[in-house]
Amino acid sequence: xxxxxxLEIRSLAKSFGGARALRGVDFELRAGxxxxxxGENGAGKSTLIKIVTGAHQPDAGVIRxxxxxxxxxxxASARRLGIACIYQQPALFPDLTVAENIGLRLDPGHALRRVxxxxxxxxxAGLLRKIGAAIDPEAEVRGLSMPEQQLVEIACAxxxxxxxxxxxxxxxxxxxxxxxxxxxxVRDLRREGVGIIYISHRLEEIxxxxxxxxxxxxxxxxxxxxxxxLTERELIRRMVGREVAQIYPPAERPPGGxxxxxxxxxxxxxxxxxxxxxxxxxxxxxxxxxxxxxxxELARVLFGLTPADSGAIELDGIPVTLRSPQEAVRHGIAxxxxxxxxxxxxxxxxxxxxxxxxxxRRLFPGSWLxxxxxRMLANGFVRDLAxxxxxxxAPAGSLSGGNQQKVSLARWLATxxxxxxxxxxxxxxxxxxxxxxxxxxxxxxxxxxAVLLISSDLPEVLGMSDRIGVMRGGRLAGVLPGxxxxxxxxxxxxxxxxxxxx
Amino acid sequence: MLTLLAVFAPAFxxxxxxxxxxxxxAPTLVVACGMALVIISRQIDISVGSQFSxxxxxxxxxxxxxxxLAATLPAAVATGALLGxxxxxxxxxxxxxxxxxxxxxxxxxxxxxxxxxQGQFVNLPDGVQWFGLSQSSGQGLIVGFAVLLLVALALAxxxxxxxxxxxxxxxxxxxxRLAGIRPRLxxxxxxxxxxxxxxxxxxxxxxxxxxxxxxxxxxxxxxxIAAVVVGGVAISGGSGNLWGAFAGLLLLACIGPAxxxxxxxxxxxxxxxxxxxLLAVVADGIRSRRTGP
Numbered sequence: 001x002x003x004x005x006x007l008e009i010r011s012l013a014k015s016f017g018g019a020r021a022l023r024g025v026d027f028e029l030r031a032g033x034x035x036x037x038x039g040e041n042g043a044g045k046s047t048l049i050k051i052v053t054g055a056h057q058p059d060a061g062v063i064r065x066x067x068x069x070x071x072x073x074x075x076a077s078a079r080r081l082g083i084a085c086i087y088q089q090p091a092l093f094p095d096l097t098v099a100e101n102i103g104l105r106l107d108p109g110h111a112l113r114r115v116x117x118x119x120x121x122x123x124x125a126g127l128l129r130k131i132g133a134a135i136d137p138e139a140e141v142r143g144l145s146m147p148e149q150q151l152v153e154i155a156c157a158x159x160x161x162x163x164x165x166x167x168x169x170x171x172x173x174x175x176x177x178x179x180x181x182x183x184x185x186v187r188d189l190r191r192e193g194v195g196i197i198y199i200s201h202r203l204e205e206i207x208x209x210x211x212x213x214x215x216x217x218x219x220x221x222x223x224x225x226x227x228x229x230l231t232e233r234e235l236i237r238r239m240v241g242r243e244v245a246q247i248y249p250p251a252e253r254p255p256g257g258x259x260x261x262x263x264x265x266x267x268x269x270x271x272x273x274x275x276x277x278x279x280x281x282x283x284x285x286x287x288x289x290x291x292x293x294x295x296x297e298l299a300r301v302l303f304g305l306t307p308a309d310s311g312a313i314e315l316d317g318i319p320v321t322l323r324s325p326q327e328a329v330r331h332g333i334a335x336x337x338x339x340x341x342x343x344x345x346x347x348x349x350x351x352x353x354x355x356x357x358x359x360x361r362r363l364f365p366g367s368w369l370x371x372x373x374x375r376m377l378a379n380g381f382v383r384d385l386a387x388x389x390x391x392x393x394a395p396a397g398s399l400s401g402g403n404q405q406k407v408s409l410a411r412w413l414a415t416x417x418x419x420x421x422x423x424x425x426x427x428x429x430x431x432x433x434x435x436x437x438x439x440x441x442x443x444x445x446x447x448x449x450a451v452l453l454i455s456s457d458l459p460e461v462l463g464m465s466d467r468i469g470v471m472r473g474g475r476l477a478g479v480l481p482g483x484x485x486x487x488x489x490x491x492x493x494x495x496x497x498x499x500x501x502x
Numbered sequence: 503m504l505t506l507l508a509v510f511a512p513a514f515x516x517x518x519x520x521x522x523x524x525x526x527x528a529p530t531l532v533v534a535c536g537m538a539l540v541i542i543s544r545q546i547d548i549s550v551g552s553q554f555s556x557x558x559x560x561x562x563x564x565x566x567x568x569x570x571l572a573a574t575l576p577a578a579v580a581t582g583a584l585l586g587x588x589x590x591x592x593x594x595x596x597x598x599x600x601x602x603x604x605x606x607x608x609x610x611x612x613x614x615x616x617x618x619x620q621g622q623f624v625n626l627p628d629g630v631q632w633f634g635l636s637q638s639s640g641q642g643l644i645v646g647f648a649v650l651l652l653v654a655l656a657l658a659x660x661x662x663x664x665x666x667x668x669x670x671x672x673x674x675x676x677x678x679r680l681a682g683i684r685p686r687l688x689x690x691x692x693x694x695x696x697x698x699x700x701x702x703x704x705x706x707x708x709x710x711x712x713x714x715x716x717x718x719x720x721x722x723x724x725x726x727i728a729a730v731v732v733g734g735v736a737i738s739g740g741s742g743n744l745w746g747a748f749a750g751l752l753l754l755a756c757i758g759p760a761x762x763x764x765x766x767x768x769x770x771x772x773x774x775x776x777x778x779x780l781l782a783v784v785a786d787g788i789r790s791r792r793t794g795p
Contacts, residue, residue, distance in 0.1 A: 326684070329682045337680050346669075349670065360666075369662060
């Protein structure tokens, strides 16, 4: 073993458009260590990984592998340099056997070359044995469980002689027993001198497995330390340790009666379990949690997109069933979905047409489109929400992200809802438009709307919410009062152990 | 092209041949209107030719067994709607790809008809041809009706909420669903309408001759899909209108007679049609790549 670290990263920077994903990250991976990478959603973990695997090119900074500086890394050269990445969702071919998958990964070969089936199987069986996986190389990947597929991925990584193995939340969907199996394999790799970058949100796992931890925050390194020198409390402080910089509009008056109540709400298909919550008229209930904690899934249940199969929903104290978006709309629920670039607005259609899409029945009795009514409604919202567009007849695709979001919002405000569910309303929106959307949300709540605000932007949830619900693993882990600090929210979202909380 | 014709073959523009041509193409126009809606909603139906034949033969048999015209016409439309509903149920209900479903129904219907009829013509009783009117007024009626239908459907697409829903479903079905529109119901109804229009078109075709030929709809699907695509309806759904489909059909329908008048061999007709379709699709592809993501 040489003294040079396996992987050394200095002042790495990367921007996407105007957004700076990484602004000077330092990172170091030694041979034979498990190095955990920790950070909030959007802290820059995936960008860092994608640069190391060659999927993205950095704007600035130095990458050294085994002491040698490399530049112009692409996926093929990264693999040649011994870098392998195991994603949460294994990227195997489901219709091919395990051996075929491993063979393809190790040596794609030429299209016309004969396949050495026997050698292929021996090689696969050998690799699987080496990592201690009891998997039949002849089995079709389709029939394997998620952890078995991850083991196949690891076998591929070992087979290519990878010295740097990146694991991106490998245990997110595993049972306790499967986790232990995976951990054993990780320890074996470590013993053989492989360096492992391990991304996980589970603090207890990081304490059990990692040698060192690096925390990323807002695209910067927030410190690296040996695991023995750190406490959970310290790690969380490093992850969220920033001040709420923006000024959020305060509530104007106390909330009214309960507008929406959910009791023991569950939906097996959406992975939502036993959620009970109440939102009052005029109140903003923030919903925080890590990606995959079930926040969007809960919203989809409340909007009837994936109907609940247990529990009850009450609107203004009256029990209702919501089996389709139409029913939800009829009961006064509106849902502004996340990822508006894909499904929030129909990009080909005009701003005005997008705004009236959910209110045809009311606006156009007899279903005859009246352009005067449409224009009046659209112009009203364009003025009211300050939508910057060439006019209500401009295609929605010609607007900026923040303004598309306003169009999506207008569509649902046009339904005159009582409950407004906002899913990541400011994702990918620039700072100016973001503040504007925040003011609009607060004003709507002031007008008596009950607002459920789902956001991965922690300062936004903290700043906007009158109360904050935190989800973890499909359940509501707790509801915190407004004015709670980031530590408390993150502790709930991460499932801090009793030991760390003490 | 019409200018070209005017210079080289002024005979093309005589009123009587023109009316005959328009009458022949009127049923195709009705089917093309339906196909435009299907393609705007990002689906396709290649079984219309077979549906057309089945509806025509059914209508002929009913008329031959003594049904009055006033009952035969709705029966043909209902038969088409039923066949469309089968397609729609499989495509919208089970979420199967429309190209495969309608390929299967195309072959099934065609072979079923061949088996049942063994290629026999159906002889129609008196009073059915030209709706019992004189030839010229019958022709006028058919052409007038087709144009009326085109105008009505085009206006509906522009001014009824349903038209906008079809565009929304074709642009982004998931966005439409999130907006409270029911894409599956919409798709199903589009296929039912497609079938009903095909049934109507079959009837408009039946009355043009004293017999019903079971092969009358063969290749119809190609012609109407071509007309719709040439008319600027994007094959990827969401955009386009019926006027375009009308213009496309006008162009395609003129090629055959034009070639005759210009004394070019008739074999060229299909080749030129194919080239025009290819050109339209390529133009659409280039355009969407330029404005796309």
